[in-house]
Amino acid sequence: MAQAPAGRIPGTLPLPDRLLAVATRMFAEKGFESTSVQEIVNAAGVTKGAMYHYFGSKDDLLYEIYHRLLGLQTSRLEQIADGPGTAAERLRAAAVDVLNTSFLYLDDFTVFFRSTHLLSRDRREAVRAERRRYHERFRALVEEGQREGTFRTETPADIAVHFFFGTVHQIGAWYRPGGRLKTAAISEHYVDLFLHGLEN
Amino acid sequence: MAQAPAGRIPGTLPLPDRLLAVATRMFAEKGFESTSVQEIVNAAGVTKGAMYHYFGSKDDLLYEIYHRLLGLQTSRLEQIADGPGTAAERLRAAAVDVLNTSFLYLDDFTVFFRSTHLLSRDRREAVRAERRRYHERFRALVEEGQREGTFRTETPADIAVHFFFGTVHQIGAWYRPGGRLKTAAISEHYVDLFLHGLEN
Amino acid sequence: MAQAPAGRIPGTLPLPDRLLAVATRMFAEKGFESTSVQEIVNAAGVTKGAMYHYFGSKDDLLYEIYHRLLGLQTSRLEQIADGPGTAAERLRAAAVDVLNTSFLYLDDFTVFFRSTHLLSRDRREAVRAERRRYHERFRALVEEGQREGTFRTETPADIAVHFFFGTVHQIGAWYRPGGRLKTAAISEHYVDLFLHGLEN
Amino acid sequence: MAQAPAGRIPGTLPLPDRLLAVATRMFAEKGFESTSVQEIVNAAGVTKGAMYHYFGSKDDLLYEIYHRLLGLQTSRLEQIADGPGTAAERLRAAAVDVLNTSFLYLDDFTVFFRSTHLLSRDRREAVRAERRRYHERFRALVEEGQREGTFRTETPADIAVHFFFGTVHQIGAWYRPGGRLKTAAISEHYVDLFLHGLEN
């Protein structure tokens, strides 16, 4: 994530990053297929040739957004999951973190969960594989907590993970800045609901 | 939902329904914008003229999918919510029902939550208003349960509803038929997690 | 060859044929790659959409030109080669015929022998296979004449065929209508040179 | 012809020659218009700036290939045609030589006879004028032989020259290295056919 995660896109960013930032914003607003390459480069203040100098195709832009986001997510999760504390503590920290990150990079997430199906077969597989790794690290935390006796064992761990990520990924579908609740508060409520549902 | 909810699309369906069924399947598979009208009519075994005889535009197909789905959902919810039983009982029944319906009409839901942003402004508003009504009826159940003392009051009811629907709407993103768990089992686990998270 | 073989292209031709006729003319004049689809449809008085209604791609136009020409050539050759007369007589008749046809469909031939390499791999193979059949039928005539004792046997028959077709295919590279010699005269001279070179 | 006439292109060639050699190979393989400047410079291991340092345009590459080839051909022909021997002897020598040269510089010839029409008007004229001079020197040999009484006079000399060069120029269209016959043998057969056809 080289570009600023939200708000104005500084004109000083290197062109590839500026293009990605602009594209992310527009894809989130209007959808990938309703955003033309022309609109993106206009917004970035360059020509199409410049974009195709850095990105092989419009799909590449989408993939690169995914790739950066997945890299960010994965590294944050691993840092937390491999850190100190009980499984429950680490799971809570990870869950809060993924929610906060989701709010911070709301456009990126919105694009991600709305447009994966538009990627080419190969890339879709690549993204899915990265996602799976992420999912599994998270699931391991749940299973750890189940072995510790903190979490109920009736619910299969991977169902619980689907359950939680499912709702995290939908945040962009309803959350609008400026609402009654701050994002941090929403994160807390979500994590409470999730962990409460999981605990004995 | 005039068309068969899943599997083979009978050639005996009235043409408008057959077109909707085919379109739903294809939009779910490849996305709305990557599916051409030509492909839809080919798959339905008719020509474009026939489609434009029944639907004013490609957007109309999408809208009609939404419309039918929302009608179905709303009527089911109202029947359950206005029925007998404690708030908690009715909430559980409604939650199970929406999950089962989601599995049954998986394609329709997938299209719905992936393509709303592609509708025209007007129709998007219309859909959103219908959704809101649905959401609010569900929230009323949660609030009822909170007043009853069954559910925790720390979590705002509408956050809880977003939480639950969020994950329901993502089911199409990960669920694939033929997995280890039956859909009914998944529904139960999801509802358990949700209600457990909500209860005192 | 549905279109008129030379001169003005009647506006009454069915659109696919008119497009082919126009394309043939322009490819011969400026080359396949220097002729844009836009120029073709302008010259045919229609829009690009109309062209893509009948031809899947610009390459298809090229292939169709080839295909029709090969069909024409092959059927003419077979009629002559399988007819009555000595091998030498039939070879002469076939040689005169292919030359006359070459002059008549000069544009088609010009395009053919200049642009085969621009076809996709598959289509190039298809064309080559059709050509080979044609070549072999012609070679059989030469061999027949060698067995009859009319033609010298020092020269391998397939070399003789390459020799003759080679020069036939180059006619478009130098012949311009309105020169000193009529096309029929040129044909006779060419056939004389060829048969004289072949005979004992 | 500064570059090696066939096979591997030595990396030790001066850059302009290496670029020409690479371009010739690629133009012969894929056609002038289907070969991008980027591909040429990649294959030559340099960047576009380097190419544009030596050649003003992509067209210049093509012209330079023509120019070198024509220079080579012309000087060889003149040396032979102005040498000792009867007209028939010199014509045979010249014919054998042009065939051998064609095999040696097969790529160059292939490009030449496939892409002349892609040159700018001016350059096309220049090339054509050079070709004409070449053609005429050859024709003079034929006429000399006709006056000597060796060659038949029924066939106009310039038709005979078109006839011969036509087939020479098509060699690249069918000959593939590694065939049954060596190139020298093919040359002999071709010259035999030609001279036999011409002689009384």
Added chain:
DNA sequence: AATGAATGAGACTTCATTCAT
């Protein structure tokens, strides 16, 4: 002598939609 980012024009193609039949 050489780089490589950037341009700008134009290429091929797709597609929702219309309309005469």
Added chain:
DNA sequence: TATGAATGAAGTCTCATTCAT
């Protein structure tokens, strides 16, 4: 009720060329 030829606008992408370094 249905066809399918034709439109027109827009889309993605390519590429020869330039220019500051």
